[in-house]
Amino acid sequence: MHSNVYLPDEFLHEMSAILPAHLSMADFIESCQQPLRKSIRVNTLKMSVDQFKRLANSKGWQLTQIPWCETGFWIDADESEVPLGNTAEHMCGVFYIQEASSMLPVTALFPNQETPFLSVLDMAAAPGSKTTQIAAMMDNGGVLVANEFSSSRVKVLHANIERCGVRNCALSNFDARVFGGWLPEQFDAILLDAPCSGEGTVRKDADAMKNWSKASTLAIAETQKDLIESAFHALKPGGYLVYSTCTLSVEENQQVCHHLKETFGENIEFDSLGSLFPDAEKALTEEGFLHVFPQIYDSEGFFVARLKKTGSVAAPEVKKRLGKFPFSKASKRQVQDIEAQLQQQLHISLPNDCQIWLRDDDVWLFPNALEPMLGELRFSRMGIKIAQTHKKGYRWQHQVATTLATGDEPCCVELCIEDAREWYMGRDIRPDNQSGKGEVFVTFNNQVIGLGKWVGNRIKNGLPRELVRDKNLF
Structure with missing residues (x-):
């Protein structure tokens, strides 16, 4: 019980005015004072849900299905010795610790369309929970542009993308208001999980409302209106836009969506989420949005709206100064050489929906669907870096292991738990009675966790610094 949760009187007055008739303020306050149930999402880029269920059973983890996410579960696990975030399964990207309500927007973004989305934009992506969920829904196909305004959070975003085996992503670091002018009608689907006042997060952070004010809420809503216009x-005509927040006020939620409708009229439609999952009607508004108060599903407070763009409108004109694009597409001969050596040394074949691009001595793998955007926007990182060239060939990179390897390659070395701990702490390892030559995938519990290089009877650690952990490991 978090009885010390701070709920300003003015905020409670605002909530009492908008709370649906079938809900009570007493239940609202009581829910806000209850800690959240822990929830996780299975990363199907790494493991199927059925495989994860068997894994959880072997570890004594109790799973309860989250109704709006096929890969999401509330989890009851003994964390007295090792927190879930320090388990081997979390560190190699098999699952993501994510609040249950936070899984709703991505579920809403993917209606049962006949053709998969080839281009998706996540406008406010860090720390990456929804970005990695989108990538899994896309099965690493097409291109996913993940934007984050805060430079300091881009590193966290990239680390999570890397950990989860995402290879179809391009990262950018802009105020998301630029996208409407810079990449007009470029995306099949867009998620705008907008920056907000965070009124729904008090169950996670008892002090979340310490600086709350009505004036601040209204100011944030103006920024949200700019972002949703962008x-x-x-968005392409016929495409879907999901607008979501972890706040409760109508000014930051319903009114932002109505602003878009008022601005663009018949070119935008509200698409009802009433059939998204069983019991969705408990949170449904008259417009078809989901306004999730914390007591409805015993979750964080959240808001989700799905909108469809039905017509084209001229975008704002912008002047671009991008400079020379620093990458060049690999020649046919270079591609053949890279593919041959990758197959010979690591038994890896490159996916058909990607292209090899070069920058100085670096070899990159870009999604084909990214190419129309190259030269239109400056990205901070695109696709995955697969190699560095040197005089004897190629030095393969960590993301070859996390995004392309399956663990069935003959150059895999399965580690014992002690060696796996050493690996995640960034140290070289000496597997018992083994030695070899060249680069090798290291695995633990049959999951690929990295790429190393034999030096006699020692495997030199190739784990990127941002993924190194220093204590309390599985």
């Missing part, structure tokens, strides 16, 4: 312009 999203509209960046």
